[in-house]
Amino acid sequence: MARMRDQSATIRASSVRYREIVADFAARIHRGDLPPGTRLPPERQLALQLGVHRSTVTVAYDELAADGLVDRRRGSGTTVRGDLWGVAPDWARYLAEGTFGPTAPFSERIGAARRIPGVIDLVEGMIGPDLFPRAALDRAARALSFPAEMPYPDPRGEPRLRAIIARQYAEDHGLDLDPERILITTGGQQAVYLIARALLRPGDAIGIEQPSYYYSLPFFQAIGARLVPLPVDELGVQPGALAAAYNRYRLRLILVTPTYQNPTTTTLPIERRQELLALCRELNLPIVEDDGYRQLALDGPPPASLLALDRESRVIHLSTLSKTIAPGIRIGWTVAPGPVIVRLAEIRRQIDFGMSPIAQWVVADLLDRSDWATHLVRLRAALRARRDRFASDLADQFGPALRFTLPAGGLHLWAHWDGPGDDRRRLEAAIAAGVTFAPGRLYGAEEGWLRLGYSRADGVEAAEAIRRLHRALIALG
Amino acid sequence: MARMRDQSATIRASSVRYREIVADFAARIHRGDLPPGTRLPPERQLALQLGVHRSTVTVAYDELAADGLVDRRRGSGTTVRGDLWGVAPDWARYLAEGTFGPTAPFSERIGAARRIPGVIDLVEGMIGPDLFPRAALDRAARALSFPAEMPYPDPRGEPRLRAIIARQYAEDHGLDLDPERILITTGGQQAVYLIARALLRPGDAIGIEQPSYYYSLPFFQAIGARLVPLPVDELGVQPGALAAAYNRYRLRLILVTPTYQNPTTTTLPIERRQELLALCRELNLPIVEDDGYRQLALDGPPPASLLALDRESRVIHLSTLSKTIAPGIRIGWTVAPGPVIVRLAEIRRQIDFGMSPIAQWVVADLLDRSDWATHLVRLRAALRARRDRFASDLADQFGPALRFTLPAGGLHLWAHWDGPGDDRRRLEAAIAAGVTFAPGRLYGAEEGWLRLGYSRADGVEAAEAIRRLHRALIALG
Numbered sequence: 001m002a003r004m005r006d007q008s009a010t011i012r013a014s015s016v017r018y019r020e021i022v023a024d025f026a027a028r029i030h031r032g033d034l035p036p037g038t039r040l041p042p043e044r045q046l047a048l049q050l051g052v053h054r055s056t057v058t059v060a061y062d063e064l065a066a067d068g069l070v071d072r073r074r075g076s077g078t079t080v081r082g083d084l085w086g087v088a089p090d091w092a093r094y095l096a097e098g099t100f101g102p103t104a105p106f107s108e109r110i111g112a113a114r115r116i117p118g119v120i121d122l123v124e125g126m127i128g129p130d131l132f133p134r135a136a137l138d139r140a141a142r143a144l145s146f147p148a149e150m151p152y153p154d155p156r157g158e159p160r161l162r163a164i165i166a167r168q169y170a171e172d173h174g175l176d177l178d179p180e181r182i183l184i185t186t187g188g189q190q191a192v193y194l195i196a197r198a199l200l201r202p203g204d205a206i207g208i209e210q211p212s213y214y215y216s217l218p219f220f221q222a223i224g225a226r227l228v229p230l231p232v233d234e235l236g237v238q239p240g241a242l243a244a245a246y247n248r249y250r251l252r253l254i255l256v257t258p259t260y261q262n263p264t265t266t267t268l269p270i271e272r273r274q275e276l277l278a279l280c281r282e283l284n285l286p287i288v289e290d291d292g293y294r295q296l297a298l299d300g301p302p303p304a305s306l307l308a309l310d311r312e313s314r315v316i317h318l319s320t321l322s323k324t325i326a327p328g329i330r331i332g333w334t335v336a337p338g339p340v341i342v343r344l345a346e347i348r349r350q351i352d353f354g355m356s357p358i359a360q361w362v363v364a365d366l367l368d369r370s371d372w373a374t375h376l377v378r379l380r381a382a383l384r385a386r387r388d389r390f391a392s393d394l395a396d397q398f399g400p401a402l403r404f405t406l407p408a409g410g411l412h413l414w415a416h417w418d419g420p421g422d423d424r425r426r427l428e429a430a431i432a433a434g435v436t437f438a439p440g441r442l443y444g445a446e447e448g449w450l451r452l453g454y455s456r457a458d459g460v461e462a463a464e465a466i467r468r469l470h471r472a473l474i475a476l477g
Numbered sequence: 478m479a480r481m482r483d484q485s486a487t488i489r490a491s492s493v494r495y496r497e498i499v500a501d502f503a504a505r506i507h508r509g510d511l512p513p514g515t516r517l518p519p520e521r522q523l524a525l526q527l528g529v530h531r532s533t534v535t536v537a538y539d540e541l542a543a544d545g546l547v548d549r550r551r552g553s554g555t556t557v558r559g560d561l562w563g564v565a566p567d568w569a570r571y572l573a574e575g576t577f578g579p580t581a582p583f584s585e586r587i588g589a590a591r592r593i594p595g596v597i598d599l600v601e602g603m604i605g606p607d608l609f610p611r612a613a614l615d616r617a618a619r620a621l622s623f624p625a626e627m628p629y630p631d632p633r634g635e636p637r638l639r640a641i642i643a644r645q646y647a648e649d650h651g652l653d654l655d656p657e658r659i660l661i662t663t664g665g666q667q668a669v670y671l672i673a674r675a676l677l678r679p680g681d682a683i684g685i686e687q688p689s690y691y692y693s694l695p696f697f698q699a700i701g702a703r704l705v706p707l708p709v710d711e712l713g714v715q716p717g718a719l720a721a722a723y724n725r726y727r728l729r730l731i732l733v734t735p736t737y738q739n740p741t742t743t744t745l746p747i748e749r750r751q752e753l754l755a756l757c758r759e760l761n762l763p764i765v766e767d768d769g770y771r772q773l774a775l776d777g778p779p780p781a782s783l784l785a786l787d788r789e790s791r792v793i794h795l796s797t798l799s800k801t802i803a804p805g806i807r808i809g810w811t812v813a814p815g816p817v818i819v820r821l822a823e824i825r826r827q828i829d830f831g832m833s834p835i836a837q838w839v840v841a842d843l844l845d846r847s848d849w850a851t852h853l854v855r856l857r858a859a860l861r862a863r864r865d866r867f868a869s870d871l872a873d874q875f876g877p878a879l880r881f882t883l884p885a886g887g888l889h890l891w892a893h894w895d896g897p898g899d900d901r902r903r904l905e906a907a908i909a910a911g912v913t914f915a916p917g918r919l920y921g922a923e924e925g926w927l928r929l930g931y932s933r934a935d936g937v938e939a940a941e942a943i944r945r946l947h948r949a950l951i952a953l954g
Contacts (some may be wrong), residue, residue: 026788033655084848089763089791091816094729098675099700100824129626141621141835146614149606150805177511186663186829193828197699198575219827222674223576252571286566311503314566328627330833338510347577350696353661353668356807358618359833 017052021060029080031071040070040078100222106424106442107216120457120465121370122437124329125262125411128456131382133325133366133375134407140365144358155345155354157184159223161364165333172294181335183344186328186355188292188320188332191253193219194344195288195334200225200252207245207254209237211445213262214255228443233417234405236261236268239275246283253286257303260293260410263443263451267408270303277309292320292332293410295376298384302409313337321363321413324376331363383455386462387413390454393463397470402450411455412438416448421476423443423447424469432471435465494529494556498537506546506557517547517555528693577699583901583919584693590908597942600913602739602888603804604935608859610802610843610852617842632822632831634661634810638841642810645844649771650785658812660821663832664880665769665797665809669732670696671821672793672811673763677702677729684722684731686746690739691732692921706921707731711882713738713745716752723760730763737770737887740920740928744885747780754786762791769797769809770887772853775861779886798840800888801856808840814863860932863898863939864890867931870940874947888932888953893925898953900924 010340020057028034040046043061060213061078064070114121156162162179171175185191198207202224208214210229220227228249231241237256243249256276258268268276280287289306307317320332336344348354366372390413391406404415417426423439430437440449448471457465483702505511517523520538524531538555541547547555591598633639639656646654662668669691677683679701685691687706697704708718714733722728731755735745745753757764766783784794797809813821825831843849867890868883881892894903898914917926923937927946934942 023788089761089789091763091790091814094676095816095820097678098820099678100674100820100827101821102823124628126626126628132626134623137623137696138621141623142619144615144618144621146611146618148611149603149609150803151601151603152804170779181510186832190829197577201569201574201576217827222824222827286568286571311500312542312566313568326627327629327830328834330630330830337568339572343572343575343577343579346579347699350577350694350699352667353804353807355663355832356836357805358836358839362835410569 001136016232017050018056018063021046021050021052021057022063024210025060025064026069026114029064034080038078038080039076040080042077050072087349101218103215104218104438110427110436110438110442113427113436116431118434119431120435122452122454122457122465122469124453124456125323126453126456127323127379127383127411128458130458133371135363136366136369136371136375137325140362140369141411144361146467150357153354153357155348156180156182156341157354158357158360158364159212161331161360162333164364164367169335173305175308178333181338181341183334183336183341183348184355184360185332185334185348187322187327187330188290188318189217191318191320191332191334192217192288192290194299194347195318195336195340196220196223196225196342197347198340199286205249207249207251209256209261209264211263211440211443212255213223213443215444216442221376230256232261232264232266234266235272235397236266237272237276239272239279242276242279243283246285251283251285253288254280254305255290257289257290257293258306259291260407262293262295262410263412263438263440263445263449264414265405265407265410265412273303273306273309277306277314280310280314286316289315289317290319291317294319295324296380296411297381297409298380298387299408308336316340324379325363325366329359329363331359376384378416383411386454386457386459389459390452390457390462390466393466394452397466401473411453413452413454415450415452417450417473419473419476421473423449425451425476426473429472429476430469433468434477435468435472437469484939493812494527495533495537495540498523498527499540500539502537503546508542511557513557515557516553517557519554543652552799559675567861578695581693581695585917587904587913587915590904592914593908595816595911596908597912597938597945599912599929599931599934599942600945602800602934603930603933604800604856604860604888605935607935608856610848613843613846613848613852614802614839615922617839617846620842621838627834630831630834631657632825633657633659633818634831635834635837635841638837638844639810641841641844650782652785654812658815658818658942660811660813660818660825661832661837662795662809662811662825664799664804664807665767665795666694668729668795668809668811669694669765669767670797671824672813672817673697673702674824675817675820676763677801681729682726684719684726684728684733686733686738686741688740688917688920688922688926689732689918690734693919696927707733709738709741709743711743712749714749714753716749716756719756720752720760728760728762730765732765732767733755733783734767734769734781736768737773737884739770739887740889740917740922740926741891742884742887744779750780750783750786754783754791757791758789766792766794768794769800771796772801773857773860773888774886775857775864776885784812793817801841801853802840806836806840808836816837858888860888863931863934866936867929867934867939867943870943871929874943878950888930890929890931892927892929894927894950896950896953898950900926902953903927903950906949906953907946910945910952912945912949914946 043057044052047057065072072078084179096140107470114123160219161184162182165182166179169175200223205226207227207228207230209232228245230237230245260267287306291305306315316336318334321329402417404413422443427439438451520531520534524534542549548558549555591600638661639659642659643654643656648653652922677700682703682705684705684707686709704724707714707722737744764783768782783792793813795811798806877892879892881890884890900918915928
């Protein structure tokens with residue numbers, strides 16, 4: 001066939017071929033599929049591979065060089081250039097000036113370390129696979145039947161799931177909640193994001209416990225919120241200190257986790273809750289209550305939620321299924337006064353039109369089954385056993401060198417190590433020894449604190465993790 | 478039993494009862510369950526209902542009045558007061574000062590009208606229930622099997638779904654896409670939101686087609702972006718006018734829908750696309766391409782996407798399954814240069830940790846089946862028939878009074894009515910006649926334009942909708 005072609009057809013064909021080669025490489029280079037420094041295939045090899053004359057490849061590579069995309073050097077072949085941002089839009093500049101920053105290097109480091117094979121992960125705040133209600137979720141998925149059509153969803157979330165949550169709140173909080181006051185969110189995280197977007201102006205100060213999980217959330221920076229630390233003692237936020245912070249920083253709202261706080265695991269006693277509410281009434285200050293750990297009460301029921309104690313629509317409350325099912329389920333909710341819920345739903349509609357109802361249908365089915373209660377009972381029993389074993393191993397291994405109190409609920413143990421080194425060095429030493437933990441600095445704590453997740457590792461693995469941690473910390477001197 | 482109680486016990490019991498009544502009403506009033514103006518039950522009635530002395534209710538109501546929660550007026554009973562914001566946190570002020578505004582009244586009006594029973598809805602841009610692939614979704618859900626555990630998901634979305642989309646892009650766009658350059662989003666809406674948050678600073682100007690769906694999106698205001706209209710003619714954006722807008726407003730990026738644009742249905746010819754890309758190269762301006770309607774090509778394939786034509790990583794591309802499955806499925810995606818995708822994923826992780834994978838698993842299964850292609854063929858055929866019938870009925874009913882061109886794709890028909898009245902009056906007249914449409918003003922068009930959705934109503938209903946619309950517009954004079 002090739003021999004049958006006349007000369008002009010051959011020329012056209014090879015010209016097409018050469019342009020294709022240029023276009024293909026240019027696109028792959030610009031898109032980052034061929035990062036700077038990548039060596040293009042040798043001309044002869046590519047020519048053979050594509051079934052074209054070597055000269056076709058040569059011309060194509062020359063053109064790529066003329067476009068500034070590659071360097072051609074005798075001996076070292078053809079390599080992708082490193083300074084391409086001048087050709088494409090300056091994405092780096094755009095991203096640097098956008099409203100969100102990159103993840104902090106410290107968080108990145110921890111995330112990367114957790115993915116190293118063989119490293120035992122004590123960062124995770126997630127129940128183990130043996131406790132994950134997989135079979136129940138499979139059953140719920142099989143029971144799923146799609147409706148006749150799927151218009152834009154209610155931005156507050158699926159009515160059935162909201163009704164079930166309202167029913168659970170009657171039991172767990174003694175509250176007669178109107179499901180219209182509940183908004184389903186993509187995890188507790190989105191609830192906090194929406195609340196912040198709804199209520200805060202750039203520059204506003206919000207009070208958070210010190211230390212706090214919220215300290216590590218970069219979106220507050222993106223929003224322009226100033227985080228003001230609220231001093232805590234072993235019983236949680238000190239109401240007296242709140243008044244001082246309010247006067248000094250003109251707080252716009254406070255965001256607290258009164259029950260099994262993350263990372264300290266402290267629980268605010270009922271009297272403190274009452275005091276906090278009374279003080280916030282005096283200051284006319286709204287309270288956002290993160291109640292995500294309530295279901296993981298290991299030593300009897302925790303005090304009433306701020307939501308349950310609130311008589312003035314002062315509290316915006318949020319929770320999640322991340323702790324009782326899995327973080328990957330991505331379902332949380334917020335309970336708020338009517339006008340706030342309306343605005344949160346509007347923001348939701350504006351930014352994502354509300355989440356897919358499919359996960360909500362599956363989860364509603366799961367929560368509506370009688371085995372949900374069984375799951376929670378089993379979960380608490382298993383976590384209690386793991387906590388006790390972990391604490392006992394920790395005490396055996398470290399003796400008095402590591403101070404901690406037994407957490408009454410949640411997934412973590414909060415411990416302090418008095419030895420030398422800073423959190424960064426301790427973390428690196430631990431990683432080198434084959435274990436990770438969440439250093440207190442991530443949460444704005446002073447040096448020396450470690451958040452240790454006991455919820456996943458079985459006894460043998462947990463004991464090994466504790467040995468490694470001990471070895472790492474001791475080795476620092 | 479009651480008679481057996483001694484006097485002090487009765488007093489204690491009624492004192493508890495009275496406090497309970499106060500607390501219950503106070504909570505319901507503060508939470509908005511009993512809105513201002515609500516009349517509380519008459520004292521005698523409530524007393525009977527609760528089985529307490531009438532005086533207990535009287536004392537409770539007096540206390541509510543003393544707390545400023547209700548008005549008590551002889552003759553008109555006890556009603557909830559209207560000025561309660563001074564008692565609870567001033568949520569109205571908080572919301573007024575937050576970064577998001579409420580939905581515009583015009584949009585609210587249209588939304589409300591669509592829910593009036595008997596009103597035929599020509600606003601909707603959604604395929605009808607007869608075309609919704611319900612059985613295939615049910616099959617996909619039944620095939621779902623949960624993994625051993627569900628950690629926080631990849632914020633870019635589920636790998637399998639991204640791989641399937643990459644494969645489809647090879648077919649539909651002739652592109653060899655790395656799935657790592659794809660980010661799954663909660664509909665196309667969230668893609669635009671994330672892109673705007675990643676790339677824009679407050680005060681930045683972005684160019685959008687005039688008219689445009691994006692004109693109606695309130696989140697651009699929340700972000701502080703200025704929308705600059707890009708003049709369009711019957712072939713779409715005019716590249717020459719873009720240069721002028723760029724010089725005048727220092728555009729930071731442009732956001733265009735080159736294929737079956739919403740609401741005008743125009744499609745940018747290939748030459749204009751090349752010109753637009755060349756001009757944006759000259760101006761070093763990024764382009765966001767909304768390609769959500771491509772699959773709904775009714776008269777042969779549309780021109781290549783800007784993404785496919787882009788050789789410089791200039792284009793951020795987004796699409797959605799809202800048009801081919803249903804808006805309620807809430808799955809879209811964006812294709813962007815490597816560093817942009819990385820940042821979008823980070824923002825995602827910061828604001829909601831990524832969406833639930835469950836809907837993505839179901840949809841991946843659906844798109845991976847051979848009947849997906851069958852669905853699209855069937856869908857296009859049905860939409861083509863509906864479009865033709867609708868256009869023919871429209872021409873028959875209105876004659877030359879309503880101008881429109883047959884859309885080559887999408888779910889809408891864009892028509893102009895020369896008669897008197899403004900868009901608001903036309904809309905109200907239509908609602909009164911039992912039909913709604915999307916007035917052009919919603920999209921920043923001049924007066925007189927109507928976006929009419931032909932994708933849902935069957936022949937008989939569509940004909941009736943057109944009759945009603947005609948009656949309404951003619952009646953205006």
